[in-house]
Amino acid sequence: MDNSGQRRSGDGPDRPTEPEDRKPERPKEVGGGFLMGRPFGVPVYVAPSWFLVAALITWVFGGQLDRVLPELGAARYLVSLFFAIAFYASVLVHELAHTVAALRFKLPVRRIQLQFFGGVSEIEKESETPGREFVLAFVGPLLSLVLAGVFYLGMQVVEPGTVPGVLLAGLMISNLIVAAFNLLPGLPLDGGRMLRAVVWKLSGKPMTGTVAAAWTGRALAVAVLIGLPLVTHAGGFGDSDGFGSVDSLTDALLAAILAAIIWTGAGNSLRMARLRERLPDLRARTLTRRAVPVAADTPLSEALRRANDAGARALVVVDNHGDPTAVVREAAIVGIPEHRRPWVAVSGLAQDLKEGMRVSAELTGEQLLDTLRATPATEYLVVEETGEIYGVLSTVDVERAFLAAIARPS
Secondary structure: OOOOOOOOOOOOOOOOOOOOOOOOOOOOOOOEEEEOOOOOOOEEOOOOOOHHHHHHHHHHHHHHHHHHOOHHHHHHHHHHHHHHHHHHHHHHHHHHHHHHHHHHHHEEEEEEEEEEEEEEEOOOOOOOOHHHHHHHHHHHHHHHHHHHHHHHHHOOOOOOHHHHHHHHHHHHHHHHHHHHOOOOOOOOHEEEEHHHHHHHHOOHHHHHHHHHHHHHHHHHHHHHHHHHHHHHHOOOOOOOOOOOHHHHHHHHHHHHHHHHHHHHHHHHHHHHHHHHHHHHHHHHHHHEEEEEEEEEEEEEEHHHHHHHHOOEEEEEEEOEEEEEEEEOHHHHHOOHHHHHHHHHHHHHHEEEEOOOOOEEOOOEHHHHHHHHHHHHOEEEEEOOOOOOOOEEEEEEHHHHHHHHHOOOOO
């Protein structure tokens, strides 16, 4: 879900006196940077923050190359830039492993984003079983370990003191670090999802697994904040040439950033899990407004009178056979002054029923939200399994119930 809150768009400004024959526009695909491609049909974005990290990696790795291969001169920064790109290509492979596994389990993937610290695959649904959750989390670090092995084998066929040797060694070490870091047992890391799967399996409750992995993630964040500077200081880095204080400050800043990312990710995972627990309370049947059927040429004033008499809050346009063809938009009704309503037919205020605008009264929770997300509109026709009209579902009512679920105390 990101952790998902997607915006909906209707037809634009209501103009009830104009023909309503335009299709409702689908919302533009939410990006997240620069679109680089669509492997397996999933968009891959590079966030603007990546360029900052690429520049930082280029500078730091360039300094390392200057000590190992001083003869490169200024060309070392070009080699370092190649290393930064190759490293993030490895991160992309890591994320593609998650994506392929998710698609194999029929879980939709919204996008992959390469960002400040690594990458993220935005999978829109939860795994149905703890076993699938474990596999889905483990394949990323596994691919990073495989890449580290490939780069190690490459090191065996090149000279160690050359540019290819240094690049392969750097990529091997960086992929080992990526694998090890992601295997740490706390959300939002892959190891945290694996821990969640194990606790879920043992307890039989996915929420129990999420709580355990989220709090472990928070403990991990504190450990990183305190432990990373201590470890680097104990290693004796940067304490002999006047740069000790600078290195210590850099280590502390890096630790703070990593700790903040882990702590925030753990908290978001916990909040999303609690929200998913409440989503079953979103039921199409209970949120649907009662509706009355009216002919297309019925004056708005007469249609509203019938609705008031029946205690209904919505209007459905039907043909001569009683089959629904459109739903009257509430916003369009509000835009018509009362003195004009006897002269305005409901057909001029209605949205034709397009594919996806008929929803089952039995939909609940995430399934309901996914159905509405697939076909953005302001109102939907809700039908029984027999096809009989049950009423009209307004996105306003769904959003209100969704926000109430978020605001409800844990």
